[in-house]
Amino acid sequence: MTATLVSLISIFMGILGGNSTKILVKNNSFDVIGNTIAGVFGSIFFIKFLGRLGFSPQNIVDKGIVNYQLFAINSFVSFFGGFVAVFIIKKIVNKLQKDTSVTNSDFYT
């Protein structure tokens, strides 16, 4: 296995994490489309940002040998990244809609 495949598995974990909000925090979740999109970006952000601590795909695979402990950490962080992204984006969207619901003029009348 090469680092390339690890990076893809990592993003899949983010998609799972994003969609797990539907079960874990129903009120802070989108539909499957929104959860998937946010999950992808959340996992990429977390792995790019936190992966530098030593569990990026390049660190996990060295000359074809996989470090399964680092792989597990990477997968967990990715899952968590997807979960957190949905949670935060949903909060922001709720806030935006709340703030604009009164002040928005009716453009179409």
Added chain:
Amino acid sequence: MDDMLFYDRLQFAFTITFHYIFPQLTMGLSLMIVFFKWKFLRTKSVKYNDAAKFFMKIFAINFTMGVVTGIPMEFQFGTNWAKFSELTGSIIGQTLAMEGLFSFFLESSFLALFIFGEKLMGQKLHFLTGFLVFLGSWASGWFILATNAWMQHPVGYEILDNGKYVLTHFSELFANPWLLPAFLHNQVASVVTSSFVVASIGAFYVLRQKNIEYGKLFLKTGVIFGLISSLLIAFPTGDWNAKNVAKYQPASFAAMEGIFETEEAGAEIVLIGQPNMVEKKLDNKIAVSNILSFLTYQDWDKKIQGMDQFKKEELPTNIPALYYSYHIMVGLGTIFIGIMFLAGFFLWRKKLFTIKPLLWVIMFLVPFPYIANITGWYVAELGRQPYLVYGLLKTADGVSPTVSSGNTLFTLLGFVALYMLLGLLFLVLVGKTIHQGPKHQTH
């Protein structure tokens, strides 16, 4: 070593083919979304705004899938093509980094604002965010094509004593004569894909008698964009590109056109034929005399070099695949012009929405622009072989020496499995969006 090269190339071919399904739609679709939003600002007709928001949702799914499949590409440069990255990194790294830093962030930031910020920003700013998404997606194409253009026709570089390539003139990366025609051809091709997708969804709604008002709008817009882009893909952009190949990669030109022997009194254009690599000729050939010379040099009798004029090591490594890819692309492009011309005619006569057989054809035609786009890229990449950087660096010299072929094969199998899952997820998400339809969200 041969095994290693084979699996590295196979993996890259598979992953890039799957990846390119997504950006080819987003680039073209972003232009059509800007058009819908602009029409809304001009006419105040809500259906245009709904159309823009509906297609932005499809755009977002495609964009996300493009990101998912694009991230592993980045790793492949390091894992499978380490020697290539080491030698040319200071050149291709610049355009690839610019793509990430400028285009990707521009596109993704304003995509989020477009989706969530309409009420907050008002309509004019909302239009601007849509325009910036379009700008980001086309800039992304520009930087990727600049990278590829340097590989096809290297300019503005020097080779250091340690064998590494460095830029002598940064501006030459973007003034590369290969770049502009390739970029325009690629972008117009993506508009062909998006217009067929929009028209296809429109035909689906009209045939199903569901969301009919939107169906008609999508059909009309898709057909008009499709007709214009199908013509532009052939001329001037396709013509310009072919002339570039004839000028800078004459061996590839001969191979893709199927010219085995040089014809002194002008070259024929081959419509149908199968390359016979043993006897060095085309079997069952149907060709028209002197047309190729005229199209390439505007001279009926101009000589065009055949493959017999080149050494074996100068010729592309897989001539049949190159020849077929080119002819599939050109053949499909011709069919697109015919169908869109017919649809445009009936649209003008106000009969398009009632001719069911044509609507069925438009609906089921949607995979073919994808095939044409992908085979077009195969032409570019197979035509460049046996080089990674044309005339300078052989493909065999660019692979990573330490990654075993077994390792690459395992990764490739993993990709096939995960991409099947991803493809299924993509179809479900897009299918769900189309089923929901362009909901009227503004009242």
